[in-house]
Amino acid sequence: MNVLTWKQTKSGEGRTEWIVYADTAAGREQIAQAGTKAEALEQAMEKLGFTKMGRAHWPPGKIPHFPARAHPVRNVAVLRTGLQSLYDEVKDREADLPGGTHDGQSFDVNGEYAMLAVKFDWFSVSMLNLMEGVSLLDTLAQDEAEGDYVKLASRNDGMKLIRSNAMAYTNSIPEAGPLRLV
Numbered sequence: 388m389n390v391l392t393w394k395q396t397k398s399g400e401g402r403t404e405w406i407v408y409a410d411t412a413a414g415r416e417q418i419a420q421a422g423t424k425a426e427a428l429e430q431a432m433e434k435l436g437f438t439k440m441g442r443a444h445w446p447p448g449k450i451p452h453f454p455a456r457a458h459p460v461r462n463v464a465v466l467r468t469g470l471q472s473l474y475d476e477v478k479d480r481e482a483d484l485p486g487g488t489h490d491g492q493s494f495d496v497n498g499e500y501a502m503l504a505v506k507f508d509w510f511s512v513s514m515l516n517l518m519e520g521v522s523l524l525d526t527l528a529q530d531e532a533e534g535d536y537v538k539l540a541s542r543n544d545g546m547k548l549i550r551s552n553a554m555a556y557t558n559s560i561p562e563a564g565p566l567r568l569v
Contacts, residue, residue, distance in 0.1 A: 391431060393424065407431040409537040418541045434540055459523045459536060466517040473510045477503060511566040518563060522556035523549060 392415075393407045405427035407419040419430035480503055523536075526549055532539035539545045557563050 391428075393427060393431075395424070409541060411535055411537050413533075413535055413538060416538070416541055418537070434546065459520055459527065463517060463520040463524060466513055466520060470510060470513055470517060473506055473513070477506050477510065514566050515557065515563065518557045518560065519553040522553040525556070526552045 391407055392410055393405055395403050395405050398404045402422070404420060404422050405424045406417055407427045407430070408415045409418045409431075418434055419427045421427040421430055527534045527536060527539060530539055530548070532542070532545075540549065542548075
């Protein structure tokens with residue numbers, strides 16, 4: 388299990404700074420350092436690829452937006468299940484529509500089919516996240532980090548490698564083109 392820990396240290400001349408460590412099965416590694424605890428934690432979270440979303444910006448309900456890369460296998464599974472559900476629902480609703488192409492003006496904003504466009508946007512964003520998750524799993528499997536996300540992300544080139552591999556993978560899928568336009 389990957390765990391973040393932090394501590395305050397003296398840095399000389401009466402100043403203190405905060406150091407954040409990632410504790411993994413492979414050991415403890417320093418991943419961030421700053422003058423305040425908040426800055427150090429923000430650096431660590433950014434370096435590890437967590438989505439920045441304050442509590443005030445969480446969607447209503449009890450489940451906050453999960454970190455995109457914290458548990459890549461679980462996240463890929465969650466996205467796959469959710470995408471199948473969205474696909475089935477949208478497919479069923481579209482089957483009930485009269486034939487032809489609809490321009491969005493055809494629906495009553497309070498009508499039964501008004502959510503189709505929103506659900507397609509939701510599907511598109513989630514599908515792109517799924518592709519990035521699959522790319523991350525592939526990157527972790529091939530990299531010298533031996534499947535350890537924290538170890539890979541903590542390297543100087545780690546996040547750049549993760550992002551470039553995700554972009555290359557997504558760009559290699561022709562069907563992803565329309566999703567990126569949403």
